Amino acid sequence: MEFDFAEEQPKFLMLMYGLIAFVAVVGGLLLLLDAVPAWFARRREAQLIAASASGTPLPRRRKEREGLFALFFLLPTLLLLTIGLVVPAIRTTLLSFMDRGSNDWVGLRNYGWMFSEGSIIRVLVNTLIWVLLVPLVATAFGLLYAVLVDKARFEAVAKSLIFLPMAISFVGATIIWKFVYAYRGDGQEQIGLLNQIVVGLGGEPKQWLLESPLNTFLLIVIMVWIQAGFAMVVLSAAIKAIPADIVEAARLDGVTPWQMFWRITMPSIRPALIVVVVTLSIATLKVFDIVRTATNGNYDTSVIATEMYNHAFRYGENGQGSALAVFLFVLVIPIVIYQIRNLRQQREG
């Protein structure tokens, strides 16, 4: 019944191989980068000496080989990005037009399936709810808290507490909240905080995660709980960056806190606000861990990312899984275009 440390040894050995590979690759690359130019320099020196000894005209200094250097610096990154991201992404796009075993072309059938199958439409609606709610609520909360804490004492501690869930894995956070939502039958003592509060207020305890569509909103709470800290930190920094003389001038003019917020704070932090909303939208589109850990996509809570995983890796439906992945990508694009346009306006304005 005891944990046997010796059994874990192969893992440490593997980790060591990994670290040795790291040192070899990076060290080797740096060494190469050092040795090659040094060799060229020595050769040139030798040429110069030979030339001056024999009295022939000095060889002209050649153009520096900047491009060659750049290639070596960029080599690992470009190689890995090609193998690990670019080629697979293209392949996934192709696979989405093929059948489940990736043997025959089926045209748009996978996409047709996506928009006609009732369960998948439910998934798309759920994803939409997530993407509408999470950025909105998390940003609103983060903004309110950032404004509030700006005037408060113990600012650092309060901010750390809100920010803390960022360090917790989605899986860990989901377990934390599943415990809050835990249910004990009627008459038993409740162990979940939410049911305890409901009972304390005279209500009936509920199996929260089984009740659609409420369960989706309860899962969204988890995401908001994690991400509000991110919104708060970025927005708080933006608020602090508002020039003090503007704030002071407004104060001397006697504006109300309300006016201050809408006329000074909001316009000043608009760029940061957009970045936060965009970042959260993209993160929410890809949400996977929370849904999988909490309900495994059952009880009408599934979202695109969990469904993509299920189809591609559990049901062996490569075509349908790929189509879902491509759709996810398509959904990200307008958000990114919106942000790029905003950035451009900012630079010009």
Next chain:
Amino acid sequence: MTTATPTVPAGTQATEKTTRAARVRKRLNSRTATLVSIVIALVWTIPTFGLLISSVRPENEIKTTGWWTFFTNPQFTLDNYQQVLFSTSSSSGQLASYFINSLAITIPSVLFPLAFASLAAYALAWINFKGRDWLYIAIFALQIVPLQMALVPLLKFFSTGVTVAGVTVLPAWGLVDEQKFAQVWFAHTCFALPFAVFLLHNFISQLPRDLMEAARVDGATHPKIFRTIVLPLVTPALAAFGIFQFLWVWNDLLVALIFAGGGDETAPLTVRLAEMAGTRGNEWQRLTAGAFVSIVVPLTVFLSLQRYFVRGLLAGSVKG
């Protein structure tokens, strides 16, 4: 709350009286703000706190009474941790084993992208070559590709290799057991690179041009500048990305699920916990302790290096 206090209409003269009133109001404001913000922060922490309390209560207590009864009836035990970490019966967590997996996955997955991306970011910022800007934009744009787009083909790449027109270009990796760590390192490194290059480029490109030119004039080569000037100056940025990547990899579920498999030879804590939450959803004595085992490392890293993390967050998101 703060808006309820009477306000001075615009245009009134700032007499002694109003400034004193303003000062009082400001203090009141700050007192309410302090109170409200601390209350919210505490409410925010309650779910985590409840889990922490539960993890040190005896099994029977956890399952029959709420964790808040701990304060009226404190019973303390570390059995849950002992069980979930070290017991080898398959019904318990065996988390010690998965903990080691998490470590073995995370360390190289942080180091590789850190090294490769800083090299690439330097080249993109300070070496002149044709098409540099386009290359940077291309890498930058790769950030928006969801990693879901790469999963199926990448897994195929590992398991069957690459064949072009019937000719095997690259053989299958054919990894077993703990060797699968290499797959996970590879996947994490690939997925991290676009953001890593972007973040580090933000820092490296802002180093003073004079400094670089002076070094060039003195005859320093690019590798030398990179090692002796750039790396020491951007250490905070390296730390920022390092923490990011550490938290991301340690907390990741999707990549591990696909590339590490589910066994105790390779799967990290998150995979095991997600599995326990599914199959043993009512064994709260194990889930609570297990969740804390997985939380404790990132939390320590995060709290001790929060400064760098925040700086990286701001540089990565706001500067654009």
